[in-house]
Amino acid sequence: LSDVSCRFGAAVTAARLLSSSTVRCFSPAAAAGKTTVHVLSGRDVVTQGTNLFSFEKLAVVRSVVPSSISESGGRVVTVLGESFEDTDHFVCRFGGRFLAQSLVRSSSQVVCQVDSVNLGNVSVEVSANGQDFTSDFVGVMVSADASLRGVAPSTGTVRGGTPVTLLGSHFTGEQVHAHFGSEETECAVTTSSMLSCMTPPNAEGLVTVEVVGASTASTRAVPVVFSYGKGLEVLELRPSTGQSSGSTAVTVLGRNFVESSKLGCRFGEQRRVEGLLLSSSMMVCVSPKALSEGEVSVEVTSNGVDYSLDYVVFAYKAGATVERLVPSAGAASSDHVITVHGSNFERSSTLTCIGKSRMLYPAKWLSNEAIVCSLPAASFVGNMTIEVSNNGVDVSTQGVQFALLADMHVLSVQPTSVIEWGGETVTVIGLGFPSGETLFCNFGLMQAIAQFVSTSMVECMAPAHKAGVVSVHVTDETTGMASEDVPFMFAGVSPLKEKRLASVSPSFGPVSGGTRVLISASGFTSGNEKCVFGTVETGEAVRVSESELECISPERVGQGCVTVHVVDEDGRDFNLVHLQFCYEAQASVKALSPSSGHWKSQHLVAVSGDSFLNRPELVCRLGEGIVTQARFMSSSEVLCVTSPSTVGSSVLEVSNNGQDFTTDGVTFEAKSLVKIMSVEPSVGMLTSGVEVTVTLEDAIEVSGSLVCRFGSEDIAAVLKDDHKGLSCRQPVNMAAGSVDLILLDSRVQISTAGEFVYVPTSVVESIVPSRGPIDGGTPITLIGSDFSSQSGAQLVCRIGSGTSEGRVISNSKAVCSSPSSGSLGPLAVEVSPVGGADFASSNVFFEYDLPVTVSTLQPSQAAAGHSVSVTLSGNNFLNIPTLTCRFGLSTSVHARHLSASSILCLLPSSTPPGNLTAEVSLNGVDFSRSGLRLSLIPSSPWAISPSQGPTAGGSRVTISGLSPESGASVAFLFGE
Numbered sequence: 001l002s003d004v005s006c007r008f009g010a011a012v013t014a015a016r017l018l019s020s021s022t023v024r025c026f027s028p029a030a031a032a033g034k035t036t037v038h039v040l041s042g043r044d045v046v047t048q049g050t051n052l053f054s055f056e057k058l059a060v061v062r063s064v065v066p067s068s069i070s071e072s073g074g075r076v077v078t079v080l081g082e083s084f085e086d087t088d089h090f091v092c093r094f095g096g097r098f099l100a101q102s103l104v105r106s107s108s109q110v111v112c113q114v115d116s117v118n119l120g121n122v123s124v125e126v127s128a129n130g131q132d133f134t135s136d137f138v139g140v141m142v143s144a145d146a147s148l149r150g151v152a153p154s155t156g157t158v159r160g161g162t163p164v165t166l167l168g169s170h171f172t173g174e175q176v177h178a179h180f181g182s183e184e185t186e187c188a189v190t191t192s193s194m195l196s197c198m199t200p201p202n203a204e205g206l207v208t209v210e211v212v213g214a215s216t217a218s219t220r221a222v223p224v225v226f227s228y229g230k231g232l233e234v235l236e237l238r239p240s241t242g243q244s245s246g247s248t249a250v251t252v253l254g255r256n257f258v259e260s261s262k263l264g265c266r267f268g269e270q271r272r273v274e275g276l277l278l279s280s281s282m283m284v285c286v287s288p289k290a291l292s293e294g295e296v297s298v299e300v301t302s303n304g305v306d307y308s309l310d311y312v313v314f315a316y317k318a319g320a321t322v323e324r325l326v327p328s329a330g331a332a333s334s335d336h337v338i339t340v341h342g343s344n345f346e347r348s349s350t351l352t353c354i355g356k357s358r359m360l361y362p363a364k365w366l367s368n369e370a371i372v373c374s375l376p377a378a379s380f381v382g383n384m385t386i387e388v389s390n391n392g393v394d395v396s397t398q399g400v401q402f403a404l405l406a407d408m409h410v411l412s413v414q415p416t417s418v419i420e421w422g423g424e425t426v427t428v429i430g431l432g433f434p435s436g437e438t439l440f441c442n443f444g445l446m447q448a449i450a451q452f453v454s455t456s457m458v459e460c461m462a463p464a465h466k467a468g469v470v471s472v473h474v475t476d477e478t479t480g481m482a483s484e485d486v487p488f489m490f491a492g493v494s495p496l497k498e499k500r501l502a503s504v505s506p507s508f509g510p511v512s513g514g515t516r517v518l519i520s521a522s523g524f525t526s527g528n529e530k531c532v533f534g535t536v537e538t539g540e541a542v543r544v545s546e547s548e549l550e551c552i553s554p555e556r557v558g559q560g561c562v563t564v565h566v567v568d569e570d571g572r573d574f575n576l577v578h579l580q581f582c583y584e585a586q587a588s589v590k591a592l593s594p595s596s597g598h599w600k601s602q603h604l605v606a607v608s609g610d611s612f613l614n615r616p617e618l619v620c621r622l623g624e625g626i627v628t629q630a631r632f633m634s635s636s637e638v639l640c641v642t643s644p645s646t647v648g649s650s651v652l653e654v655s656n657n658g659q660d661f662t663t664d665g666v667t668f669e670a671k672s673l674v675k676i677m678s679v680e681p682s683v684g685m686l687t688s689g690v691e692v693t694v695t696l697e698d699a700i701e702v703s704g705s706l707v708c709r710f711g712s713e714d715i716a717a718v719l720k721d722d723h724k725g726l727s728c729r730q731p732v733n734m735a736a737g738s739v740d741l742i743l744l745d746s747r748v749q750i751s752t753a754g755e756f757v758y759v760p761t762s763v764v765e766s767i768v769p770s771r772g773p774i775d776g777g778t779p780i781t782l783i784g785s786d787f788s789s790q791s792g793a794q795l796v797c798r799i800g801s802g803t804s805e806g807r808v809i810s811n812s813k814a815v816c817s818s819p820s821s822g823s824l825g826p827l828a829v830e831v832s833p834v835g836g837a838d839f840a841s842s843n844v845f846f847e848y849d850l851p852v853t854v855s856t857l858q859p860s861q862a863a864a865g866h867s868v869s870v871t872l873s874g875n876n877f878l879n880i881p882t883l884t885c886r887f888g889l890s891t892s893v894h895a896r897h898l899s900a901s902s903i904l905c906l907l908p909s910s911t912p913p914g915n916l917t918a919e920v921s922l923n924g925v926d927f928s929r930s931g932l933r934l935s936l937i938p939s940s941p942w943a944i945s946p947s948q949g950p951t952a953g954g955s956r957v958t959i960s961g962l963s964p965e966s967g968a969s970v971a972f973l974f975g976e
Contacts, residue, residue, distance in 0.1 A: 181207030243319030268296030704746030
């Protein structure tokens with residue numbers, strides 16, 4: 001053929017010869033409809049017959065549903081438009097080159113199968129003949145498949161609520177859903193690679209995490225897992241206080257601690273600090289620097305997100321500082337009791353002094369500014385830094401030193417003797433004499449001031465002394481050091497006529513004079529005797545008796561010793577021997593610490609002042625009360641024990657000689673104790689940490705830190721608005737029993753004692769039954785330990801949020817009823833041996849079910865003496881081992897579960913006849929209350945033959961076993 005063309009109706013178009021049997025024709029534009037098609041060679045028609053070609057209206061694509069799909073294909077889209085023709089060659093095309101199978105549902109709707117396409121906005125076209133495609137610029141968005149790579153954090157608590165981030169790629173939309181195991185939660189699409197979710201509650205253990213509910217979600221070959229664990233709990237902090245500068249190593253006691261890179265503590269609102277795991281119940285965290293002094297709660301976390309919610313308090317306080325030591329030096333070979341002066345000392349059981357190599361020394365609290373420490377003898381000579389710790393962990397850093405000195409030694413004295421009247425200079429040769437103004441030479445019981453010459457020499461003025469050999473040694477009142485004794489001779493002089501031995505008491509007094517001095521001798525008969533102190537005559541003495549005179553010491557300029565003479569009215573000396581009176585500086589009181597306390601209580605008071613002497617006669621006196629022995633600490637400090645007998649302020653004074661007291665007017669205030677009216681609760685478990693409310697008889701005003709003291713443990717307290725009550729959290733204790741509960745303000749007791757009783761923490765090990773209906777009332781037997789509180793408190797059971805009163809059978813057995821519940825499923829069983837004030841947690845659960853109901857039973861009538869299979873229909877039947885049927889009140893049998901609405905029970909053949917109620921129970925205890933009855937009829941002696949016949953009736957039957965009276969009419973009832 002040559003010059004080939006095609007003719008569509010009357011229109012001739014170009015054509016292309018492909019082979020001797022095939023020509024390709026190009027259709028012209030035409031109106032819709034059918035027309036003939038012929039092939040022309042030149043002007044000749046070379047085709048035969050009627051060949052029809054159909055012109056159709058051009059299809060239009062309007063939209064595609066859905067408008068976005070994933071790259072993996074396998075999705076079905078619906079193309080909406082106009083003029084779709086259902087032909088054998090109808091196809092869909094994606095991106096101009098991917099053909100897809102199609103199904104024409106109507107002239108306006110085609111369904112296309114998408115297999116594989118490129119990413120991005122892909123054009124969608126349709127063709128009725130596989131060649132002519134639409135060109136309406138309608139497309140579908142092809143997105144990459146979403147993938148999940150991980151979850152952070154990957155751990156959380158079983159209670160849920162952990163904010164987590166799901167990491168992956170190609171997330172779209174605003175919200176998607178994720179599955180944590182079988183539980184679903186909603187997640188916000190933060191970015192295309194990040195989802196923000198809140199974990200749902202779940203059981204303990206590992207669960208798989210999957211992204212669902214979004215068209216782009218897919219799962220990984222290697223699953224992403226999330227670990228659910230028990231929530232961390234904080235029970236106690238040791239120490240519970242620390243310095244505001246931070247760096248306190250705090251041991252946290254609690255439960256459920258686990259090893260984790262995110263294990264840590266949060267102090268108040270500060271950032272998490274890392275924790276060191278010691279065990280599942282113990283970890284250590286270092287406190288950060290405080291934003292301000294005060295109390296903060298310390299919570300712990302194992303994932304950096306979920307924190308405990310136990311509100312255990314850590315108190316930030318100013319750290320202890322050391323300013324000076326009294327004494328500041330002492331012999332290395334001796335024990336020492338020193339007073340440490342400084343600030344911010346806390347009255348606590350962990351208050352300690354710290355020496356060389358962090359050696360701990362016991363400390364006794366006097367006030368916020370003073371404590372007493374006991375130092376043992378040391379094995380070295382030199383300076384030792386003394387620091388203080390309030391909590392046993394944080395240590396002061398001032399570096400105040402205590403000088404450990406070599407022992408003093410006396411090698412010789414020159415001269416070795418003086419006359420008994422004294423007054424000569426004695427040179428003492430030795431080793432280790434310290435410089436200072438507190439050196440004394442001691443001649444027997446007489447003391448003389450020593451002048452320091454060098455570390456190997458001091459000089460003293462020998463006092464008057466009775467003739468004879470005495471021991472001489474050197475002492476230092478600042479350090480308390482003393483040398484060994486060497487002998488010294490007081491030589492006698494020629495006896496005077498009528499020489500008489502005598503004594504004077506006291507033998508020392510203040511330079512201001514006024515000391516009442518009692519002179520003991522004999523021969524005081526005239527009543528006109530006078531006393532002469534040195535060269536100063538005091539006037540007439542008071543004759544107490546023939547052997548005692550009382551004189552008043554005159555004032556003297558400067559310290560020192562004088563000889564006391566007694567003269568008669570004519571000025572003649574009584575020639576009394578051994579009368580010497582020493583003038584000392586007048587003692588003074590400047591301050592007391594503490595300066596207040598409560599009456600009828602004993603207080604150790606540090607008295608600061610001047611010119612205190614280390615003498616046996618050193619005493620204290622509070623008001624006009626009893627004089628008590630004082631303990632000399634230094635020339636500027638003594639310790640006094642006071643016991644105020646009345647409420648109010650009393651002057652506390654000191655006397656060096658037991659007679660001349662200071663007159664400085666420094667007072668000690670004795671306060672009355674407020675009465676504790678009630679403590680609620682007054683009983684707590686050893687490990688509970690329950691909040692305790694204390695009610696007072698009168699309102700109180702607080703001047704400092706208010707604390708509750710349980711036995712020896714101090715806990716911060718919060719005063720209520722009416723100032724007649726307060727609350728504090730019971731501290732953890734190690735032993736059961738009763739302790740005193742008192743209140744302290746600034747470490748001073750302000751209340752009478754109340755009682756708080758610690759009882760062992762109850763433990764639930766198992767329960768029977770372990771399930772019941774949600775309307776409650778199931779009697780439950782609890783097996784465990786420490787159910788008996790021995791405090792008279794009511795045992796209370798708690799399941800979920802519901803409570804009920806229980807009854808203790810023994811220390812290891814108790815019973816209670818399940819409370820009603822608003823939710824189904826397992827809930828933790830907890831008990832309180834303290835009347836519901838606090839509960840002991842457990843790992844035992846009680847499962848709540850919907851109550852079972854019975855609507856029908858089949859058969860409802862049966863013959864007694866035979867086993868009967870009874871089918872009961874109703875609701876909420878569960879396939880569990882404890883599914884039970886009960887017939888009457890005593891016959892219970894195991895039920896066979898058929899479905900949630902049907903069970904099968906076998907009634908024993910031994911069941912006696914009668915009308916029996918038929919009920920069902922899921923736990924063998926709580927039965928339904930349907931009231932349906934099964935009638936068991938006694939077995940009949942009759943026999944019937946034949947026993948069956950056609951439904952139309954009319955069968956003749958013979959009944960045997962009857963004995964009717966002759967001529968009697970008998971009626972029979974078939975069926976009902």
